[in-house]
Amino acid sequence: PGASLAINAGQSLYVYGTLTIDGDLVLKSDMSGVASIIVAGAIGGANVNNVIVEKYVSGTSKKSSNLGVFHYVSPPVSGAVTDSFPDRAYIYDETNPNNLNDISAGWQYINNGASVVLLPGRGYSINNVNPQTIQFVGSLNTGNINVPVTNSAKGLLTDGWNIIGNPYPSSVNATLFITDAANSIITGTLYYWDDDISGGTGYKTNDYATWNGAGSVGGNGHTPNAYIPSGQGFIVKANVSGNLIFRNTMKVVNAGVPIKSNEEELYVERVYLEMTSSDNRKNELLIAMLDDATENFDRLYDSYKLQGNENISFYSLLNNEKLSIQSLPSNQNAYSINLGYDIKLSGSFEIKLKSTDNINNAKYIYLEDKITNTFTNLNNSIYSFNADGGTSKDRFILHITDWALSNNCLSDINTNKIKVLNDGKFIEITNLDKDSKIAIYDMQGRCVKSSTSDKSSFKYNFQNEGVYLINISNNDYNISRKVILQNK
Incomplete structure (x- = not known):
């Protein structure tokens, strides 16, 4: 005592x-x-x-x-x-x-x-x-x-x-x-x-x-x-x-020894992205994939973005809501996630893949810039861009796929190779070389059409509206293009 x-x-x-x-x-x-x-x-x-x-x-x-x-x-x-x-x-x-x-x-x-x-x-x-x-x-x-x-x-x-x-x-x-x-x-x-x-x-x-x-x-x-x-x-x-x-x-008792817990460790695939300004202002987001998640807002696995930095804010978007953590079902071959940012001042910026958890080498992570019409493989590249101060919710899309979209950025592709006709019901690919392989995928990673061309053009009628990825390859090139099919 x-x-x-x-x-x-x-x-x-x-x-x-x-x-x-x-x-x-x-x-x-x-x-x-x-x-x-x-x-x-x-x-x-x-x-x-x-x-x-x-x-x-x-x-x-x-x-x-x-x-x-x-x-x-x-x-x-x-x-x-x-x-x-x-x-x-x-x-x-x-x-x-x-x-x-x-x-x-x-x-x-x-x-x-x-x-x-x-x-x-x-x-x-x-x-x-x-x-x-x-x-x-x-x-x-x-x-x-x-x-x-x-x-x-x-x-x-x-x-x-x-x-x-x-x-x-x-x-x-x-x-x-x-x-x-x-x-x-x-x-x-x-x-x-x-x-x-x-x-x-x-x-x-x-x-x-x-x-x-x-x-x-x-x-x-x-x-x-x-x-x-x-x-x-x-x-x-x-x-x-x-x-x-x-x-x-x-x-x-300490940070790892619960008194009583029946919880099991979840297996989660994680993709961490970081946006950085030229004067080293930074912000991060997380995309997670796990069995229990859905494509809607999940209380336990999705997080609203609480913005604490007035200079730079980086987030994903779900139904126009800003998220700092967005989770998706793990049983898909391809994901497309809209990204947004808020910046106080105009300048130059970079977006990079900061790290991953449980992502194998077979996953490809691409950043699409809809302004420059380019895809960047973030597995091995950092994307640089210029932006004016303000908010952008429609410039970037993150693609996570089980296949390579291209060996090069789309800026190197002859955009006349693929032409989407105005009625939005079919595509026509022109200027093809003989024996070019064509594969069309939907956003769930399913191959909806594959073919080998025997002439300089290829036409395909789509059953459904939506977003599709088209891959064209032969011995000389391997190019990809995203198309949006929408009836008018």
């Missing part, structure tokens, strides 16, 4: 019975991570209300800046007050028409000289110039914790966005949190603010790092995993107002 215990950053303690706290208990944190504790039984003792749980937060890389770095945090104890925070701390009010990136709108400054009690499960935005370690002092949160969220239904893009946080002094399994029946009122995505630590002098890569059941993608290269750290705040989108719940069964 009366002894002190400090749990170092990165270490975990699981108490199978009752925990009696008569002395000092400190959960340490540094730049490597946080300590965690899980108590299966009751918690009591003379010093139960004075437990210290630390949370390390980084500072800006630009010491001349006074704007600092923003972090989203949440108290893992009950009874902590705003005195724990730096000079600038904010809460976000979804019911106030606002912009999440506008500090003067729905954000409310709470460091006003009075000690305000911090609420378990609520997220707080803090701003600090120098690295520091926050100390939350109070009683360890345990048991089921309800967290209210709102959707003010005002018809604004900001409807439903709420900042919440992990209320426990241990990690939480994000999959168990998202799939809990009580939490079906939110989309299945967690958004983490990923500051570029420039202190406002650059803001080139800051954005919301996004996680859902299909994977994660981050604006600053930091991608979250399926475990929410202790003290971490994040954003969710509520479809309606109501209460979310955190349960003891969602806790994990």
